[in-house]
Amino acid sequence: RVYGFSSGSNSGGGIALGGTASPGAYIFREIVSGWECFNDLGLDSLSKQWETGDILTRFGGIRSFFSKNPMRLWSYYRSHVVASVDDESGLVKLNVDSYDPNFSYDIDQKVVRFARERLLDAGMLAYQAERAKMQSQLDIDKNNLANDLNLMATFQKEHGIADYDAVYNHTLELLNHYQETRVNLDSRASAAQFFAQRSQELAMLKAQLNTITGNIEQQSKSINKKLAPLYQEFSVKRQNILEDVNVIQMDNQNIQDIEQLAYRSSYHVDIVESPMKPTNPTMPYALYWSVLTLVVSFLLYVIVK
Numbered sequence: 008r009v010y011g012f013s014s015g016s017n018s019g020g021g022i023a024l025g026g027t028a029s030p031g032a033y034i035f036r037e038i039v040s041g042w043e044c045f046n047d048l049g050l051d052s053l054s055k056q057w058e059t060g061d062i063l064t065r066f067g068g069i070r071s072f073f074s075k076n077p078m079r080l081w082s083y084y085r086s087h088v089v090a091s092v093d094d095e096s097g098l099v100k101l102n103v104d105s106y107d108p109n110f111s112y113d114i115d116q117k118v119v120r121f122a123r124e125r126l127l128d129a130g131m132l133a134y135q136a137e138r139a140k141m142q143s144q145l146d147i148d149k150n151n152l153a154n155d156l157n158l159m160a161t162f163q164k165e166h167g168i169a170d171y172d173a174v175y176n177h178t179l180e181l182l183n184h185y186q187e188t189r190v191n192l193d194s195r196a197s198a199a200q201f202f203a204q205r206s207q208e209l210a211m212l213k214a215q216l217n218t219i220t221g222n223i224e225q226q227s228k229s230i231n232k233k234l235a236p237l238y239q240e241f242s243v244k245r246q247n248i249l250e251d252v253n254v255i256q257m258d259n260q261n262i263q264d265i266e267q268l269a270y271r272s273s274y275h276v277d278i279v280e281s282p283m284k285p286t287n288p289t290m291p292y293a294l295y296w297s298v299l300t301l302v303v304s305f306l307l308y309v310i311v312k
Contacts, residue, residue: 009035009099009126009274031126031274032092032099038122039090039101045081047121048114054080056110057087088118098279108284115282126274134269141265145258152251159244166237 009031038044045053054075087104101118103111 009276029097029274032097034129034274035099035122035126035276036090036092038125039088039118040085042081043125044118044121045084048084048117050077050080053084056105056107057083059106088114090118112282112284119276119278119282123276126276129273134265138262138265138269141258141262145255145262148251148254148258152248152255155244155247155251159248162241162244 009029057080058075088101090099090101092099101115103114103118105111105114
């Protein structure tokens with residue numbers, strides 16, 4: 008039975024393939040009779056086998072007008088390897104006629120395998136261009152990520168700082184500490200002004216306050232002139248890397264989605280009944296044609312006489 012992804016499967020087993028007939032069943036039939044399937048079986052092998060019959064039915068005999076070109080062989084193949092669809096049950100039946108049961112059995116299996124692969128690839132072929140486009144975009148985005156990583160590595164090596172987050176945050180914490188210390192000293196100095204006897208302590212506090220103020224100004228200048236611009240550049244490069252990673256993740260997800268969609272758009276084959284290997288000929292073609300020839304000859308003789 009040939010079914011699409013959405014139609015499900017309840018069967019298992021053979022050359023008859025079963026359920027309500029789907030478009031895939033008719034595609035299967037066309038694949039079997041097509042040139043690609045015929046050519047895949049090997050023209051020499053087919054010709055060699057079908058030339059072994061009697062002169063009336065064999066390939067290259069009367070039936071093919073004593074011609075052995077590939078087009079005649081293809082026509083002979085289509086009359087001896089036939090896939091038929093049962094519209095009511097949806098089953099596809101494959102029948103192979105030859106002069107050797109082993110040959111019929113092998114052709115049966117090869118044809119089913121070829122048609123199954125073609126049906127399974129049908130979905131991917133339909134979305135192949137879209138997937139190739141997505142893969143190309145993924146390659147571009149990976150190159151962008153590699154370039155941004157190289158720029159970041161060069162930047163860090165040039166300025167000798169691996170983690171600007173840690174340096175920048177540490178500097179800000181130090182600056183905040185100086186600010187808090189200055190406020191504390193300023194408060195103590197203001198309180199000490201009320202006590203003349205503590206003028207020596209007041210002078211010491213003012214000296215500490217001046218030192219802290221100098222440190223704050225020095226750190227502020229360092230941040231404004233050097234660290235802040237470097238940190239800003241570092242942040243931009245880091246953001247570019249994060250965006251590249253996110254884009255690549257989305258590209259991979261898009262490719263997975265298109266592959267799933269392609270799989271769901273393909274057809275699948277369940278074997279309902281395995282290929283049968285006949286042990287006896289189904290019809291004595293030589294005798295059949297001989298008797299038919301005698302009967303026709305006798306009728307012509309009677310008519311003419």
